[in-house]
Amino acid sequence: MTAIVLAPTTRVLGLVSSVALWLAGLGLVLMSAAIAYQVFMRYVMNSSPSWTDAAATMLMTWFIFLGAAVGVRERYHLGFDVLLANAGPRASRIMRTISDLVVLGFGFGMVFYGSQLIAGTWNTRIPALDLPGGMSYLPVTTGGVLICLFTLEHLLQRFGGLEGSEA
Secondary structure (H helix, E strand, O other): OOOHHHHHHHHHHHHHHHHHHHHHHHHHHHHHHHHHHHHHHOOOOOOOOOOOHHHHHHHHHHHHHHHHHHHHHHHOOOOOOHHHOOOOOHHHHHHHHHHHHHHHHHHHHHHHHHHHHHHHHHEEEEEOOOEEEEHOOHHHHHHHHHHHHHHHHHHHHHHHHOOOOOO
């Protein structure tokens, strides 16, 4: 029964993870293009555009937080693999669960405090981009939501007994 419920969820979250990874990659390419354009305009055309720094920073923030969320889902975040490898199955499961709960708390903190930052700065403007100031913190909250979803997926897989949940 658990596998029937979790399998579609895992597929959907896998798709969300893939989209996030592609968007992060696109953000990296666009940031590189904006910086290259800035360098060309500044040193060749002697006319530096004002929007490129702000755009590059915004894009970098997006790809960092999206990439971090994907890293959580793929279990690329820091861990004590040597300790887990030498622990028994029960101890390893407990340590992984504690780790997931800490990551979940961190993700929740990103959502909670990121939302407060968005609300507190939404009425200001990012002058170079003419966007609401809260847009600067939207990647924090989005990354936090994804981290929470992906961590909950790990916990549900572990307690559902699905194969590969301890990888």
